[in-house]
Amino acid sequence: MTTTKTETPKLTGTENIKIPYYPGCTLKTTAKNFENSAVAAARALGIELLEIPRWNCCGTVFSLTDDDLIHHVASVRNFIRVQEMNDYGLVKNENRLVTLCAMCFNTLKSTNLRVKNNAEDLKKINDLMYREENYGGKVEVLHFLELLKSLGFEKIRDRVKKPLKGLKIAPYYGCMILRPQEIGIDDPEDPTIQRDLLLSLGADSVDTPYKRVCCGSYQTVKEKNIVAELAYDILSHARKEGAEAMATVCPLCAFNLDHRQKEVKASHSDFEEIPVFYVTQLMAIAFALENECYGFDQNYVDPRPLLASKSLIK
Amino acid sequence: MQENRSPIMDRIAEANKAATTGIDAKDIKDWITIYIMGKAYTVPADLTILTAMEYAGYKFVRGVGCRQGFCGACATVFRKKGDYKLQTGMACQTRAEDGMYLVQIPFSPAEKAEYDITKEPYEASVFIKYYPEVTRCVSCNTCTKACPQDLEVMDYIQAAIRGAFDSLSEVSFDCIQCGLCAIRCPAEIVQYNVAQLGRRMYGRYGQGVPEHLRKRVKEIAEGKFKQDMEKIIKCSTEELRKIYTEREKEPE
Numbered sequence: 001m002t003t004t005k006t007e008t009p010k011l012t013g014t015e016n017i018k019i020p021y022y023p024g025c026t027l028k029t030t031a032k033n034f035e036n037s038a039v040a041a042a043r044a045l046g047i048e049l050l051e052i053p054r055w056n057c058c059g060t061v062f063s064l065t066d067d068d069l070i071h072h073v074a075s076v077r078n079f080i081r082v083q084e085m086n087d088y089g090l091v092k093n094e095n096r097l098v099t100l101c102a103m104c105f106n107t108l109k110s111t112n113l114r115v116k117n118n119a120e121d122l123k124k125i126n127d128l129m130y131r132e133e134n135y136g137g138k139v140e141v142l143h144f145l146e147l148l149k150s151l152g153f154e155k156i157r158d159r160v161k162k163p164l165k166g167l168k169i170a171p172y173y174g175c176m177i178l179r180p181q182e183i184g185i186d187d188p189e190d191p192t193i194q195r196d197l198l199l200s201l202g203a204d205s206v207d208t209p210y211k212r213v214c215c216g217s218y219q220t221v222k223e224k225n226i227v228a229e230l231a232y233d234i235l236s237h238a239r240k241e242g243a244e245a246m247a248t249v250c251p252l253c254a255f256n257l258d259h260r261q262k263e264v265k266a267s268h269s270d271f272e273e274i275p276v277f278y279v280t281q282l283m284a285i286a287f288a289l290e291n292e293c294y295g296f297d298q299n300y301v302d303p304r305p306l307l308a309s310k311s312l313i314k
Numbered sequence: 315m316q317e318n319r320s321p322i323m324d325r326i327a328e329a330n331k332a333a334t335t336g337i338d339a340k341d342i343k344d345w346i347t348i349y350i351m352g353k354a355y356t357v358p359a360d361l362t363i364l365t366a367m368e369y370a371g372y373k374f375v376r377g378v379g380c381r382q383g384f385c386g387a388c389a390t391v392f393r394k395k396g397d398y399k400l401q402t403g404m405a406c407q408t409r410a411e412d413g414m415y416l417v418q419i420p421f422s423p424a425e426k427a428e429y430d431i432t433k434e435p436y437e438a439s440v441f442i443k444y445y446p447e448v449t450r451c452v453s454c455n456t457c458t459k460a461c462p463q464d465l466e467v468m469d470y471i472q473a474a475i476r477g478a479f480d481s482l483s484e485v486s487f488d489c490i491q492c493g494l495c496a497i498r499c500p501a502e503i504v505q506y507n508v509a510q511l512g513r514r515m516y517g518r519y520g521q522g523v524p525e526h527l528r529k530r531v532k533e534i535a536e537g538k539f540k541q542d543m544e545k546i547i548k549c550s551t552e553e554l555r556k557i558y559t560e561r562e563k564e565p566e
């Protein structure tokens with residue numbers, strides 16, 4: 001699929017899937033480019049990501065403490081909102097809840113697993129929320145990448161109008177969509193889901209062992225330099241393997257790999273900046289969608305020169 | 315002096331009289347016992363908490379204002395007989411019930427940030443800067459349960475976290491700043507001050523200037539009311555009073 005297409009191909013059976021979508025706080029603030037590009041790319045594939053009404057923060061981090069149920073309330077309340085979407089007919093018999101942010105995905109799915117496997121916990125949480133309808137444990141938390149995979153990467157390939165020919169991208173996974181294994185969406189040691197997506201967009205996928213190494217996560221708040229060191233390892237390795245840019249689905253990874261390049265440059269004179277994309281931005285480009293949904297202003301390292309050099313944008 | 319008072323002042327004075335003034339105990343058929351700060355008082359049934367407390371001998375200097383459920387001054391915490399739940403309400407709007415334990419919380423010692431909205435970016439970060447505790451919200455909804463205005467308090471705090479100034483303003487619009495949400499919140503969030511910051515930002519940056527206001531400002535600048543104003547300035551006190559009492563009023 002290397003020729004530029006002029007017509008939107010018909011995607012039989014996939015038009016107008018309406019699916020509850022959980023954005024999370026970061027996608028409404030510092031990662032608007034992730035949300036805008038993903039929503040637009042999904043729409044191009046005939047999927048409408050329907051933002052769940054009255055959603056609340058997922059809880060940010062899944063609490064591992066045995067008896068700390070209060071920190072699971074937030075996630076469960078969002079599952080009740082998905083039930084309500086079905087009750088009110090916003091969606092039909094659709095218990096899947098799609099997330100984009102890897103952190104939200106991890107928190108929501110971990111909580112869901114805990115309450116599904118522990119009726120007593122669920123009862124306590126339902127009792128605390130006596131004003132809400134009970135959560136029945138039916139919601140299925142899904143990452144956007146999983147949704148794409150279930151659609152079939154072939155379908156995505158069919159939708160590409162501007163193949164990302166010659167663009168060498170290193171997919172980076174981080175922790176949150178891979179670990180722990182019970183909730184992970186791919187092989188935690190050798191994930192391939194982003195590679196498959198990138199290939200369907202016509203890009204070259206560059207594999208590096210650092211793709212699943214932690215980016216430093218929230219250490220970035222207090223220990224900038226530790227995170228900068230991790231970013232240096234991850235990014236310079238990808239460069240060495242020939243990558244021209246990175247791809248991710250986590251706003252925190254994106255922050256640590258992209259924005260922390262400022263600190264990396266300060267401590268490593270040999271370091272060469274490298275753009276970090278949300279993989280959905282790359283979808284939007286390959287689908288030749290509107291410029292506005294790319295949101296490159298929020299990227300720290302401007303990817304536009306690279307894209308222009310490949311004639312992917314003007 | 316009395317005859318010089320405007321009718322509106324009389325109405326305010328009338329409204330501020332305790333409802334029970336001048337009632338003879340022998341005319342009252344039904345009595346209830348309430349516990350104010352733990353001490354039992356026998357008061358007539360069918361009073362509000364506020365008037366029941368006044369009947370019992372409390373005189374309010376703080377902790378009361380409008381008596382209409384608008385000012386938020388009379389916040390009260392109570393527990394009903396045989397119920398473990400701590401409840402909240404406005405004393406002027408809540409009926410006293412037999413066996414009720416209650417105390418007034420006329421003031422919440424709450425953090426109130428100082429800021430200059432003209433110097434702040436119209437972004438969620440403004441909440442994190444002045445009220446960082448908003449991110450501690452665990453979505454327990456305790457604030458919503460406490461709100462005497464039946465506002466979805468949790469929803470507007472969540473709107474603040476994600477910078478949704480419009481829905482924050484809409485959902486919190488009827489807040490009377492009673493402080494009851496804040497004293498119940500396990501995350502020590504000062505919901506009503508967060509909401510006020512949000513509404514101020516929305517008013518300045520989000521909402522835009524409404525057309526009728528733009529028009530009126532223009533009229534004023536062009537001197538539409540100049541003559542009338544000059545006339546008023548020259549009026550004697552008596553004439554002014556007459557104009558005031560005969561002015562056009564909004565229908566009640």
Ligand code: SF4
Nearest residue numbers: 461489490492493495
């Ligand atoms: S939001 Fe809080 S301060 Fe405002 S009316 Fe409700 S309880 Fe009172």
Ligand code: SF4
Nearest residue numbers: 451452454455457499
């Ligand atoms: S009481 Fe506090 S922690 Fe609970 S939902 Fe309200 S704001 Fe959040």
Ligand code: FES
Nearest residue numbers: 379380381386406
């Ligand atoms: S006195 Fe104003 S609300 Fe009760």
